[in-house]
Amino acid sequence: MELLREVANIAGQGGLYRILKPTRTGVIVESLDGKKARSVVGANARVSVLKDISVYMADHQDNATPLGDIFLAIRNTHGERVELNTKKATDAELFDFLATVAPNFDRERVYASDVKKIISWYNIVSVALPEAFIIDQNAEAATVAE
Numbered sequence: 001m002e003l004l005r006e007v008a009n010i011a012g013q014g015g016l017y018r019i020l021k022p023t024r025t026g027v028i029v030e031s032l033d034g035k036k037a038r039s040v041v042g043a044n045a046r047v048s049v050l051k052d053i054s055v056y057m058a059d060h061q062d063n064a065t066p067l068g069d070i071f072l073a074i075r076n077t078h079g080e081r082v083e084l085n086t087k088k089a090t091d092a093e094l095f096d097f098l099a100t101v102a103p104n105f106d107r108e109r110v111y112a113s114d115v116k117k118i119i120s121w122y123n124i125v126s127v128a129l130p131e132a133f134i135i136d137q138n139a140e141a142a143t144v145a146e
Contacts, residue, residue, distance in 0.1 A: 001051070001066075001068030001069075001071060001072065001132050001133075002051075003129055003131065003132040004049070004050040004051040004067065004068050004071075004125075004132065005049060005051045006018050006019050007019070007032070007049070007050045007051075007125065007129065008029065008047045008048060008049050008050065009047075009048045009050065009117075009121070010029070010041055010045055010046070010047050010048075011045065011046035011047075011048070012045075012046075015031055015032060015033055015124065016031075016032045016050070016121060016124045016125070016128075017029035017030060017031055017032060017041075018030045018031075018032060018129075019047075019049070020038070023040060025040065025042055025043060026040055026041045026042040026043045026045065027040070027041050027047070028040055028041075029041050032124055032125075032128040032129070033124075033128075050067055050068075050121065050125075051066075051067075051068065053066075053067040054066050054067060055067065055070055055098075055102060055105055055110060055114075055118070056105065056106040056109040056110055057102070057104050057105055057106055058104050058105065058106040058107070059104055065102060065105075067118070067121075070101060070102055070118060071122055071125065071132075071133075072133070073101035073102065074101050074118075074122050075126070075133055077100055077101050078100075078101075080126050080130075081123055081126060081127075082097070082119045082122060082123055084097055084119060086115075086116040086119050086120065089116075091112040094112045094115040094116065094119075095107065095112070095115065097115065097119070098110070098115050098118070
C-alpha cells in the first residue's frame with residue numbers, strides 16, 4: 001500500500017488529506033472528501049502519514065503491524081466498506097471488529113478511539129483511493145510469482 005505515503009491525518013482537522021507537494025513553510029494538501037479542497041499546512045502542524053502508522057501486537061513489546069496490512073485484512077474480511085457505526089458502537093464491539101482482522105492486537109495499548117480512526121480512515125481510503133488496494137494486490141502477486 002505504497003499510496004499511503006501520500007495520505008495524511010492532520011491533528012485538529014477531521015478527515016484525511018493527500019500530500020501534494022512541500023512548500024517553504026509546510027506542505028500543500030488536498031482533502032480526500034468529495035470537495036477536494038486544497039490548503040497549506042504549516043510546519044508546526046502535527047501531520048501523520050498513514051504509511052508510518054502501525055497497530056501494536058501482543059506478541060512482543062516492539063511488535064507492530066503496519067496500517068496498510070490492517071487495511072488489506074479489512075478489505076479481505078469486510079469488503080469495500082465497514083458498516084459498523086463507530087459513534088454508537090461499544091468498546092467491546094470495536095475490539096471484536098479489530099480482532100477479526102488482527103486477532104493478536106495488544107488490548108492494553110490499542111484504545112477504542114484508535115479502532116474508530118482505523119475504521120473511519122479505511123472507509124475514506126476505500127472510497128477516495130480504491131487504487132491503493134489494486135496496486136498492492138498486483139505487487140503482491142508479482143512477489144509471489146518470483
